[in-house]
Amino acid sequence: MDATDTKNSKNMQETFKDFLSSKGLRVTNQRLAIFDAAFDHPDHFTAEDLLERAREIDDSVSRATVYRALPILTESGLIREVDVGRDYKFYMANRNVTTFQAQVICLDCDKIFEIDAPFMEWYGKTVADKLSLKVESQRLQVTAHCSELQSSGLCKRGGKRNS
Amino acid sequence: MDATDTKNSKNMQETFKDFLSSKGLRVTNQRLAIFDAAFDHPDHFTAEDLLERAREIDDSVSRATVYRALPILTESGLIREVDVGRDYKFYMANRNVTTFQAQVICLDCDKIFEIDAPFMEWYGKTVADKLSLKVESQRLQVTAHCSELQSSGLCKRGGKRNS
């Protein structure tokens, strides 16, 4: 393992525990199970996905607890919310992300690609300066068709996005 | 009225009727009431807002018909969907918009500002070229706080955004 890869699950769980304690929140088995489930997931996941995986770790985890844990996880910065305009939201572990991420949503294979969009930091600053406001968050998404992408093999139809 | 202001409600209603006919859809009183309600609205509105206003024109309009009309209106290009990540969607009449619009969402006064972001056309093309896919739509949003904006008078707290 690379020495710079300090963001493995183990270390991150410690970071999460520290975050909970620092906020006066309790370190419960359910929260840790949810955290582990989230951080083990390599891709985007929904609240329901997370519930299912967390229950494999601790079957006492309830849906309500997952929904109550998600805001804590996103506030900690360990998990990122990815809202692509569906009726449910996606989430994703924040591993070694340093630059702003945009999403490319493929309508054909129903996949979400994360891509670097560092210029968005400049854009946010520009908008903020022009209107004299304080940027809280930004979102940049491109919805597209990938028929050509499919032939190149990058986008395999039937990607494992959930229902 | 400016001679270039060809997009007044009257003309636009004709455009809508033509669109319906061209698609083999029927021109009903309810659809026209919904169209008028939408086009008279100066700001962003929700499906529920639209229902309420459409009923002032034709009180036989039902919620279901509003929800069934919205996809038709957006497909016609006369109305634009503005999803800022809440549990309900906003819509807005497309008046004299020619360039790509980004949104600035103010967390303090709960208002949505539409701003020109012409460079997004370049961005979409860049992404498309790099990944060889066909851009369907794009979304760019900045969520911000406007405490300073308030003092400048641009953002009055208590703007009339719905609950």
Place this chain on the structure above:
DNA sequence: CTCGATGCAAAATTTTTGCAGTCCC
């Protein structure tokens, strides 16, 4: 021990859908 956290189920909220009746073309 104490009070924050949890599970369960009911509620809330927005949008969709089935069906019988209506009215545009």
Place this chain on the structure above:
DNA sequence: GGGACTGCAAAAATTTTGCATCGAG
């Protein structure tokens, strides 16, 4: 007149919440 369209209410689907109980500190 025929079939698209509509209204109504029930259904869907995701997220939130009240309450009794549990357990972390």
